[in-house]
Amino acid sequence: MYFAALLARTEDGWEASDTELDDVETLSDLTDLAREASEEADTVLVLIEQEDAWFGVLRLDGEEDPRIYVSDAAAAARSSYGEILLTDELLGREPGDDDVADLDSLDLDGTEDGEPEHSDEEDEEAAASGEAVSHSPVGDRDILADLGVSEKELLALDEGDALSTIADSLGAAEVLETVR
Template identity: 80%
Template sequence: MYFAALLARTEDGWEASDTELDDVETLSDLADLAREASSEDDTVLVLIEQEDAWFGVVRIDGEEDPRIYVSDAAAAARSSYGEILLTDELLGRDPGGDDDVADLDSLDLDGTEDGEDEDGDDETEGGGSAEAVPHGPVGDTEILDDLGVAEKELKALSTDAVTEIAEALGASETLETVR
């Protein structure tokens, strides 16, 4: 099960909104959605969580490029929503290279690949993409430093990461209104 929310920082604190990612196909689409949530060039955080598997944070500051952190790239690679965040740049790959992540059409929305073994084997047909995606965190580990969540704390977050991030930001009550 997934949960995705936008937290936009305003003069009055954080405002939360539930977000539907069904129409989001690229990181650019996600960034545009986040920018629409803010009337100014304020900071907007997109928090995405798949229960007990992985979480991601996308930070948009005005028109700057999005900053991304994903807690477990290999788990996110098996998710259609994780695919949005796992850019070639984030994974340190050449754009358009032969080590692309599994085709989106082969993913179910529950985060598993069609025909995935019950033991969780994440080898893909042809032995390709699963090996190219690292297990563990990828991205900007300092994404929330100035907001009160240090790198060490971010890496230590686990099953209820979105709630813990919201608590550190002082936005837990705001987030709960959309959960």
């Protein structure tokens, strides 16, 4: 199960809106969606989570390039929405490298139709041979530091309640819960 929301910081505080990602295929699409949804906001956060597997944060400050953090790159790589956030640059790959499996053939849980999920041991073996993305966090670990969530706190978040914890630290827990 996925959840995606947009938090926009305006002069009046944080505003939240449910974000539909069905028509979003690229990071550029997601960035455009966030900018269009909150044109008057100073800071916009797109929060995405796959229940108990991974979460991601995309941050836009004005016209600056987006900043991204993903809690578990391997789990996100097996997700259609995670693939949007996982740029080659974020993964430390040359553009065009195809180290990640063909995501079109995957179910939303990241497995191919009728196949069981990989074990942690299989993921470690694949990572060691260069065939898979690591289960480590990737991206800007200071993405929320100026908003009250330090790198240490971000890395310690549990995937199950990360977005609620982040929203609570921002003072936006109530507005996030209205769109959940």
